[in-house]
Amino acid sequence: MFAPVYLDHNATTPVSERVLAAMLPYFSERYGNASSRHEYGRAARRAIDEARQRVAHAVGAHPTEVIFTSGGSEANNLFLKGAAAALKPGVIAISAIEHPCVRNPARALARDGWRVREIAVDAACRIASADFHDLLQERPALVSVMYANNETGAIQPIAALAADAVRGGAWFHTDAVQALGKVPLDFRALNAAGVHAMTLSAHKIGGPKGAGALIIDKRVELAPLIDGGGHERGLRSGTENVPAIVGFGVACEEAVAGLSAAREHLMRLRRLLEEGLTALGATIFAAAAERLPNTVYFSLAGLDGETLVAKLDRAGFAVASGAACSAANPEPSHVLLAMGVAPAIARGAVRVSLGRQNTAEDVAGFLRALSSTVSQLHSLASASQTLAVRI
Amino acid sequence: MLKLPIYLDYSATTPVDPRVAEKMIPYLTEKFGNPASRSHAFGWEAEKAVEEAREQVAALVNCDPKEIIWTSGATESNNLALKGAAHFYAATKGKHILTVATEHKAVLDTVKELERQGFEATYLLPQENGLITVEQFKQALRKDTVIASVMAVNNEIGVIQPIAELGEICRDNGTIFHVDAAQATGKMPIDLAKLKVDLMSFSAHKTYGPKGIGALFVRRKPRVRLEPQMHGGGHERGLRSGTLATHQIVGMGEAFRIAREEMASENERIRRLRDKLRKGIMDIEETYINGDIEHRVPHNLNVSFNFVEGESLIMALKDIAVSSGSACTSASLEPSYVLRALGRSDELAHSSIRFTLGRFTTEEEIDFTIKLLHEKIGKLRELSPLWEMHLEGIDLSTVQWAAH
Numbered sequence: 001m002f003a004p005v006y007l008d009h010n011a012t013t014p015v016s017e018r019v020l021a022a023m024l025p026y027f028s029e030r031y032g033n034a035s036s037r038h039e040y041g042r043a044a045r046r047a048i049d050e051a052r053q054r055v056a057h058a059v060g061a062h063p064t065e066v067i068f069t070s071g072g073s074e075a076n077n078l079f080l081k082g083a084a085a086a087l088k089p090g091v092i093a094i095s096a097i098e099h100p101c102v103r104n105p106a107r108a109l110a111r112d113g114w115r116v117r118e119i120a121v122d123a124a125c126r127i128a129s130a131d132f133h134d135l136l137q138e139r140p141a142l143v144s145v146m147y148a149n150n151e152t153g154a155i156q157p158i159a160a161l162a163a164d165a166v167r168g169g170a171w172f173h174t175d176a177v178q179a180l181g182k183v184p185l186d187f188r189a190l191n192a193a194g195v196h197a198m199t200l201s202a203h204k205i206g207g208p209k210g211a212g213a214l215i216i217d218k219r220v221e222l223a224p225l226i227d228g229g230g231h232e233r234g235l236r237s238g239t240e241n242v243p244a245i246v247g248f249g250v251a252c253e254e255a256v257a258g259l260s261a262a263r264e265h266l267m268r269l270r271r272l273l274e275e276g277l278t279a280l281g282a283t284i285f286a287a288a289a290e291r292l293p294n295t296v297y298f299s300l301a302g303l304d305g306e307t308l309v310a311k312l313d314r315a316g317f318a319v320a321s322g323a324a325c326s327a328a329n330p331e332p333s334h335v336l337l338a339m340g341v342a343p344a345i346a347r348g349a350v351r352v353s354l355g356r357q358n359t360a361e362d363v364a365g366f367l368r369a370l371s372s373t374v375s376q377l378h379s380l381a382s383a384s385q386t387l388a389v390r391i
Numbered sequence: 392m393l394k395l396p397i398y399l400d401y402s403a404t405t406p407v408d409p410r411v412a413e414k415m416i417p418y419l420t421e422k423f424g425n426p427a428s429r430s431h432a433f434g435w436e437a438e439k440a441v442e443e444a445r446e447q448v449a450a451l452v453n454c455d456p457k458e459i460i461w462t463s464g465a466t467e468s469n470n471l472a473l474k475g476a477a478h479f480y481a482a483t484k485g486k487h488i489l490t491v492a493t494e495h496k497a498v499l500d501t502v503k504e505l506e507r508q509g510f511e512a513t514y515l516l517p518q519e520n521g522l523i524t525v526e527q528f529k530q531a532l533r534k535d536t537v538i539a540s541v542m543a544v545n546n547e548i549g550v551i552q553p554i555a556e557l558g559e560i561c562r563d564n565g566t567i568f569h570v571d572a573a574q575a576t577g578k579m580p581i582d583l584a585k586l587k588v589d590l591m592s593f594s595a596h597k598t599y600g601p602k603g604i605g606a607l608f609v610r611r612k613p614r615v616r617l618e619p620q621m622h623g624g625g626h627e628r629g630l631r632s633g634t635l636a637t638h639q640i641v642g643m644g645e646a647f648r649i650a651r652e653e654m655a656s657e658n659e660r661i662r663r664l665r666d667k668l669r670k671g672i673m674d675i676e677e678t679y680i681n682g683d684i685e686h687r688v689p690h691n692l693n694v695s696f697n698f699v700e701g702e703s704l705i706m707a708l709k710d711i712a713v714s715s716g717s718a719c720t721s722a723s724l725e726p727s728y729v730l731r732a733l734g735r736s737d738e739l740a741h742s743s744i745r746f747t748l749g750r751f752t753t754e755e756e757i758d759f760t761i762k763l764l765h766e767k768i769g770k771l772r773e774l775s776p777l778w779e780m781h782l783e784g785i786d787l788s789t790v791q792w793a794a795h
Contacts, residue, residue: 006433024412029406032404036404070463072634073633208419209634228469229466229496237497238467241601244639313431318428319430320431
């Protein structure tokens with residue numbers, strides 16, 4: 001049977017066996033509504049409490065700091081709009097490389113009188129500290145900088161950035177969706193440095209789609225995004241998605257338990273991959289930055305990313321040409337443009353994001369497929385050039 | 392052997408039908424792609440499943456699949472509908488909202504939030520039977536009523552509001568009409584080709600689908616516009632961003648497919664069991680049905696047992712899983728606001744039990760429940776001084792209680 005190799009783990013991941021096994025009883029047996037007071041309801045409530053502890057434990061937070069949401073996008077929306085609603089409109093600063101689910105809520109706030117400022121990054125996708133400090137002069141009330149970028153994998157020095165931002169009195173948020181399970185996260189330490197809120201998602205770490213969380217310092221006054229019933233301390237109403245929350249809890253536990261071994265494994269694969277790519281003449285984006293161990297974002301001169309990933313898919317390798325969420329958008333990646341990459345090169349971008357299950361053989365196979373695709377495309381290109389000359 | 396406690400709380404949530412669970416599982420494991428991934432087969436496979444499910448949901452309510460927007464549940468759908476339409480049309484239509492005092496908290500709390508933001512709201516009080524009248528609705532509707540929201544089926548008493556008539560009135564008035572149909576799917580036919588409803592909220596987990604997924608119907612002809620409430624990657628035509636939870640969506644689709652195919656025969660069976668329960672309970676003295684019994688979904692029975700204290704009733708009935716008031720507010724000891732709106736006294740509201748039957752309810756379970764109620768109500772009343780006074784012919788409403 002033809003089984004394609006999945007190399008797009010920053011888009012989503014399969015649910016692990018343990019996660020699935022933990023979720024299953026909550027569909028058709030322990031199906032109670034956690035707000036019900038009878039045994040079915042209480043069993044659901046216990047399961048949610050336990051999951052809350054697991055999530056909190058995985059990121060060094062207190063269970064009461066965990067607000068469950070339907071996913072990372074909702075958690076980001078909840079923080080930005082929720083915190084903004086409790087403040088007088090002022091300056092909101094976000095990095096230029098944020099995910100659309102931070103960028104677009106920030107832009108929506110502009111209609112309420114907020115002034116949105118973007119923090120520039122350097123050519124290696126790192127926050128440009130001079131620009132950041134200039135921006136802090138404007139005394140932003142809200143700052144959001146992602147922990148690790150979904151496209152390049154570049155990791156920001158969040159604790160240091162937050163420490164600077166809070167001196168001006170800002171609430172500091174970080175979208176840690178891509179960092180969870182790939183680098184250690186310690187909300188207590190981050191919080192001590194000045195981070196007030198952090199977004200997590202289940203489906204990027206072997207958990208199910210449909211669950212995420214906002215980890216929040218309770219000093220931050222937050223207005224809910226979704227009203228009705230007062231679930232999650234009134235911050236997120238709606239019947240709790242018990243199986244997904246249970247799965248999220250177990251996924252967090254797994255993600256953290258195997259973290260250092262996984263990091264080593266992924267770093268080794270990433271090295272193999274980057275050696276092969278360099279040999280093919282690829283440009284690796286953000287190569288100078290500290291990056292997630294699983295993410296390689298590259299471009300091959302003269303080749304279109306869309307074409308390349310389509311060919312690779314046919315050869316049995318699933319990779320991305322940009323972030324999945326904006327894949328419908330033919331514009332070159334806003335992340336690469338923010339890094340100052342020329343649009344022509346940005347259009348060639350391909351993202352490989354490895355998972356713990358991937359092997360050295362997967363990487364070698366991918367490099368072989370890429371190499372033959374590249375020579376195929378090059379010979380096509382030179383053939384059409386020759387043709388053009390003859391005509 | 393009966394498995395205790397017997398689940399009679401299908402309006403709080405339903406088990407996922409095993410057929411539904413079976414269809415969902417592959418989308419957690421081998422078919423796990425992100426439906427937004429456009430560059431590989433994993434993504435296309437997930438996207439295809441999402442679109443199939445959209446067709447299945449649309450088929451149950453007879454609308455165009457393009458009119459279905461996925462959300463995380465009916466609460467989010469209600470928020471998106473009300474806030475989204477109120478904000479979009481406030482400038483052109485006005486800032487008045489019309490709703491009913493017995494709506495679900497997801498509507499009431501959202502309208503309250505809109506009031507805080509400067510909208511004005513009217514909450515209609517239903518008649519004693521839980522229904523609002525077309526006349527009363529018409530009178531309350533104003534030129535500047537931007538949106539009206541009336542639930543199809545009440546979650547506590549199961550009464551069916553005259554949605555078709557209300558829709559006509561709203562259309563004539565240029566008012567957006569929203570209907571919370573979380574409790575209606577699979578319980579009564581819904582035909583959006585005929586109904587003049589602009590926005591309708593759905594939930595999967597009340598109809599044997601999974602929790603964490605719902606939908607909002609957004610009419611295309613005439614076109615209804617909304618301000619999105621969740622911004623991001625532009626999923627769901629920009630109306631609701633966030634990675635689509637494929638397995639949950641597949642589950643909702645399958646659950647709605649089953650509902651469409653089986654609701655006629657299933658509701659017949661459930662109605663028979665409900666009527667048996669009702670007859671069996673009504674043998675008990677001083678027992679009152681809450682809500683109209685004719686305009687009502689077949690699986691709901693809401694009963695007040697006079698002269699029985701609510702909390703002790705729940706304790707005594709631990710062998711059946713029922714609810715007193717709606718699940719979402721039952722954490723509070725306040726009497727049900729729905730029953731209060733019907734004019735029930737605090738005492739009767741406190742002593743109410745909602746029985747909601749479902750797909751897996753058996754006749755044996757109903758027989759057991761009837762027997763249990765006779766036994767327990769009898770015992771509780773034996774201990775009740777109020778019941779004793781009642782038997783002695785004292786009219787309790789005239790008694791002056793001394794404060795201590």
